[in-house]
Every structure is written in C-alpha cells, then in structure tokens.
Amino acid sequence: QSVLTQAxxxxxxxxxxxxxxxxxxxxxxxWNDVYWYQQLPGTAPKVxxxxxxxxxxxxxxxxxxxKSGTSASLAxxxxxxxxxxxxxxxxxxxxxxxxxxxxxxxxxxx
Amino acid sequence: EVQLVESGGGSxxxxxxxxxxxxxxxxxxxxxxMDWVRQAPGKGLEWVGRIRxxxxxxxxxxxxxxxxxxxxxxxxxxxxxxxxxxxxKTEDSAVYYCVSGIxxxxxxxxxxxxxxxxx
Numbered sequence: 001q002s003v004l005t006q007a008x009x010x011x012x013x014x015x016x017x018x019x020x021x022x023x024x025x026x027x028x029x030x031w032n033d034v035y036w037y038q039q040l041p042g043t044a045p046k047v048x049x050x051x052x053x054x055x056x057x058x059x060x061x062x063x064x065x066x067k068s069g070t071s072a073s074l075a076x077x078x079x080x081x082x083x084x085x086x087x088x089x090x091x092x093x094x095x096x097x098x099x100x101x102x103x104x105x106x107x108x109x110x
Numbered sequence: 111e112v113q114l115v116e117s118g119g120g121s122x123x124x125x126x127x128x129x130x131x132x133x134x135x136x137x138x139x140x141x142x143x144m145d146w147v148r149q150a151p152g153k154g155l156e157w158v159g160r161i162r163x164x165x166x167x168x169x170x171x172x173x174x175x176x177x178x179x180x181x182x183x184x185x186x187x188x189x190x191x192x193x194x195x196x197x198x199k200t201e202d203s204a205v206y207y208c209v210s211g212i213x214x215x216x217x218x219x220x221x222x223x224x225x226x227x228x229x
Binding site for chain 1: 145147154155156157159160171172173174207212215216217218219220221222
C-alpha cells in the first residue's frame with residue numbers, strides 16, 4: 001500500500017484531456033514539492049513535472065501539474081498515442097523521513 | 111549533460127551481498143544529495159535511501175524495508191555513489207536506479223542495473 005494514492009489505470013482517446021490524481025497527507029504533499037514522472041516501457045522514469053507545476057525543457061505544454069492541499073494532479077491535454085506510459089507522483093514525506101512514490105497510473109490511449 | 115551510470119548488478123543467492131556503483135558526471139556531484147530507487151519486476155517505484163552532501167555530514171536515510179541491511183556511501187573524489195546490499199532477500203530483486211538530487215530544477219535518473227536474488 002503506497003503512502004500516495006493513485007488510480008492504477010486511466011484511459012482516453014486521442015485529443016482528449018486526462019487527469020491523473022495523487023492523494024497524500026499533511027506530512028507529504030501539503031508542505032513539500034510534488035514531482036511527476038513518466039515511465040515508458042523498458043525505460044527509466046523521466047521527470048515530467050517538477051516543483052508541483054513546472055515543466056523541464058522539452059516536455060510539451062500539453063502536460064501540466066497542480067497541487068491543492070494534500071492532493072496533486074497531472075493533466076494531459078490533446079492526448080497522443082505516445083503518451084501511453086505509467087505516471088508516478090513523488091514527494092518527500094516528513095514523518096517517514098523518506099521519499100514516497102504513488103503506486104503509478106497506467107495510461108492507455110484508446 | 112548530467113549522466114548517471116549504474117553498475118554492479120547481477121544474480122545472488124538469498125543471504126548474499128552485492129555492491130552497486132553509480133558513476134556521475136555533468137554536475138558538481140559533491141554539492142548534491144543522491145538517492146537509490148528500485149523497481150521490482152512489474153511493480154512501481156520504491157525509494158531505497160538517500161545520502162546527503164558533505165555540508166550535511168553525508169547523513170543517510172533508509173526505507174524501513176532495507177534499514178540495517180543496506181548501506182549507502184559516496185566518494186566525492188571519484189564522483190561515485192555506492193549501495194552495499196547485505197542479507198539480500200528474494201523481495202530485493204529489482205532494477206536499482208541511481209537518482210541525483212535537484213540539479214538546477216529537477217533530478218536525473220540513471221538507466222538502472224538489475225539485481226536478481228534467487229536460489
């Protein structure tokens with residue numbers, strides 16, 4: 001059972017907007033920065049969103065992040081087939097003194 | 111360009127030991143904390159532990175699942191990070207990733223090295 005809760009799966013059709021949620025607590029998301037990672041099959045995770053809402057160079061602006069209270073969200077608009085991947089949220093947990101990851105959401109583009 | 115290259119993975123019997131290494135380049139290694147993160151086959155990501163920089167006394171933190179069995183160390187003169195794994199269990203089988211601290215704005219990941227614990 002992950003400290004951060006993510007739905008195990010999500011889906012959408014090309015062009016649609018999909019939102020992936022990450023639910024945490026006051027010891028992690030509420031007071032610390034959330035990061036989102038995209039993991040394509042057979043590859044290492046790649047940073048998609050850092051410090052809650054910022055995109056690294058090269059990440060399309062179709063990807064956006066937000067945070068409110070003890071939850072964070074990743075929105076993907078204009079869904080494309082190459083967005084099929086597993087998405088993880090991550091944040092430092094002050095109570096555990098460790099970094100915690102969500103269980104991952106597998107996104108399928110129908 | 112930040113690069114992290116892990117090595118040292120392989121097969122080991124339960125109860126055995128293995129030492130992973132991570133060679134870092136493209137950033138001032140000594141300035142940053144470093145993490146190990148693992149991923150069991152078909153599973154999600156699990157943080158293993160962290161070693162901080164010299165300013166923070168190279169202090170370490172570990173996940174409960176590995177505390178007392180795994181030791182993270184670093185050699186800033188060699189830009190290298192290590193993970194000593196003792197008392198290995200079958201559930202430690204995973205791809206182990208070396209992850210940088212925040213360099214600029216975000217962290218960087220190596221390509222991973224596979225550890226298989228099996229009799």
